[in-house]
Amino acid sequence: MKCKVRNSIAIALGALMAVMMFVLTAPAQHPKRKPIADIGVTLGPNQILRLVGDWNGDGVADIQFRQAVYVQGGVNNGVYKLMLTSQSTSQTVTLMPGEAASIDIPSNGFGVRAIVLSDKPDLHVNAMIVDAPTGNIIGMLVGG
Amino acid sequence: MKHRKIFSIALTACLLLLSTLAPTTNAQPEGRRAVVRTGVFRLGAGQILRLTIDGQSNTMMVVQFRRTYYVGSANGGIWKTTNVVAQDTSAPLTIGPNEAASIDAGQGGFDAVRIEAIIRGYTGNTTVSAGTLQIINSDGSVAAFLELPLGL
Numbered sequence: 001m002k003c004k005v006r007n008s009i010a011i012a013l014g015a016l017m018a019v020m021m022f023v024l025t026a027p028a029q030h031p032k033r034k035p036i037a038d039i040g041v042t043l044g045p046n047q048i049l050r051l052v053g054d055w056n057g058d059g060v061a062d063i064q065f066r067q068a069v070y071v072q073g074g075v076n077n078g079v080y081k082l083m084l085t086s087q088s089t090s091q092t093v094t095l096m097p098g099e100a101a102s103i104d105i106p107s108n109g110f111g112v113r114a115i116v117l118s119d120k121p122d123l124h125v126n127a128m129i130v131d132a133p134t135g136n137i138i139g140m141l142v143g144g
Numbered sequence: 145m146k147h148r149k150i151f152s153i154a155l156t157a158c159l160l161l162l163s164t165l166a167p168t169t170n171a172q173p174e175g176r177r178a179v180v181r182t183g184v185f186r187l188g189a190g191q192i193l194r195l196t197i198d199g200q201s202n203t204m205m206v207v208q209f210r211r212t213y214y215v216g217s218a219n220g221g222i223w224k225t226t227n228v229v230a231q232d233t234s235a236p237l238t239i240g241p242n243e244a245a246s247i248d249a250g251q252g253g254f255d256a257v258r259i260e261a262i263i264r265g266y267t268g269n270t271t272v273s274a275g276t277l278q279i280i281n282s283d284g285s286v287a288a289f290l291e292l293p294l295g296l
Contacts (some may be wrong), residue, residue, distance in 0.1 A: 053224075054184040056256065065222065090222050100214065100256065101224040102185040126183040128288075136188030137279045140288045143183065 033062055033092075037038070037116040037125040037143055040070075043107035047138075051114050051132040053123050055102035061120040065090040065103040070111040082111055096124075147239075175205070175267040178274045180292055182259045184214065186223070187251050190282025194291075195259045196246035197275050199239045203268035207261055209234040227240040229254055236264075244278040 041049055055061040066089045068122065070082035086108075093101045106114050116125050125143035185193050197207050210233045216225040237245050247256045261275065275292035 014293070050186065052184045052256075056181070091220055093222055093224055095224075098212075098228055099223055099225045100216070100258075102154070102184070103187060103222055124181060125181045126185065134188055136191055136230065136281065136287060137185065138287050140185075140277075140279060140290065142277060142290060142292060 014125040016144070033064060033117040033119050034121065036118050036121055037114050038113070039115075039127045039141065040111060040113035041129065043129065045107065045109050046132040048132050049105040049107075049114055050102060050128045050130050050137075051105075051111050051116055052100055052102035052126045053095070053116055053118065054098075054124050054126075054127075055095040055120065056097055057120060057122060058097065060097075061095045061118055061123050062092050063095055063101050063123065064092050064117040067103070067105045067121040068113040068115075069109040070113065072110045080110075085109055089117075092110055106132070111142060150222070175203075175265040178263045180261040180263070182277055182292070184256050184258045185223070185279070187255045187279065188241050188281075190250075191287065192248045192250040192280045193257055193259060194246055194277070194278040194280055195261055195275065196244055197239070197261050197263065199241045199243045200266060200268045201241050204238055204268060205266040206236045206238050206264045207245045208236045208264075209245075210260040210262065211249045212260075213249075213251070213254040214258070214260045217257045223255075225256065230269065268278050 009063070037051070038052075039049070039051070043049060051065060053063045055063075068085070068087040069085050071085050073081040073083045075081075090103060093103060103114070105114055116123075127141040127143070128137045129139040131138050180195070180197070182193060182195055187193060195209065210231065212228055213230040214225040215227050215229050216223050218224075226250065239245050247259060247261075249259050253256050261293070277292050278288060278289040279287040283286050
C-alpha cells in the first residue's frame with residue numbers, strides 16, 4: 001500500500017513536471033507585423049530621411065519599411081493637400097538580438113513618409129534627417 | 145529497493161521543478177534601476193553621439209555607460225548590421241543632484257554606434273526626464289539634440 005502511494009506521488013510529480021516544462025517551452029504565437037513608427041516630413045534638396053530599427057529583446061524580430069512620396073496638390077487658405085505619388089514596401093529583414101536595420105529615403109517630392117512594420121512593438125526606432133552630400137545628421141527623433 | 149529508487153527520482157524531480165520556479169535573486173543596490181537607450185545611429189564623418197545624464201533632486205545615483213559599435217552592409221536598399229565589432233562599458237560613476245555624467249561615441253571607422261546608460265540606486269521620488277542626446281559636428285557645433293526620458 002505504502003509503495004503504491006509512493007508510486008502515485010512519483011507519477012503525479014512526473015506528470016506535473018512534464019506539464020510545467022511544456023508550459024515553459026511552448027512556442028508563442030507568431031504575432032502579425034504592425035506599424036510601430038510612422039513619420040512624415042518635408043525634406044529640402046539633398047536631404048534624406050533615415051530610419052533605423054534595432055532589436056534588443058528576446059528571440060528574433062521581423063522588420064519592414066514602407067515609404068510613400070507626396071506632392072503638393074491644391075492650396076486652400078494656406079493649407080496644402082498632399083497627394084500620394086508612389087508607395088513601396090521593402091523586403092522583410094529578420095533581426096537577431098543586438099542587430100539593426102535601416103533605410104534611407106531621398107527627397108523625391110514635397111514630402112516623404114516612412115512606416116516601420118514589425119512583429120515586435122518594442123523594437124527601438126530612430127528617425128533622422130541626413131544631409132546627403134556630407135552624410136551628417138542634422139535632425140533626429142528617438143523612439144521608445 | 146525499487147520503491148526507494150522511485151521515491152528518490154520523485155524527490156529529485158520535485159527539487160528540479162522547485163528550482164525552475166524559484167525567483168532568482170541578485171544583489172542589487174538599493175533604489176530604482178533604469179536603462180536609457182539611444183538606439184542605433186549612423187553618423188556623418190567626424191560627428192559624435194553624446195549622451196548626458198543629469199543628477200536627480202536630493203539623491204545620488206550610479207551611472208554606467210555602454211557603447212556598442214557596428215559594421216553593416218546594404219542589400220536591396222536596406223542596410224543591416226552584420227556584426228557588433230566592439231563594445232565597452234565604463235566604470236560605475238556616482239553622481240549627486242547637481243552633477244551630471246556624459247559620454248561621447250564617434251564611429252571611428254565603424255558603420256554605426258549606440259549608447260546605453262545604466263542607472264542604479266535612484267531613491268528619489270520625482271519622475272523627470274533628465275537625459276540629453278546630442279549629435280555634435282566635427283567643428284564642435286550641435287547638429288541636433290533632444291531630451292530622453294530616464295524612465296525613473
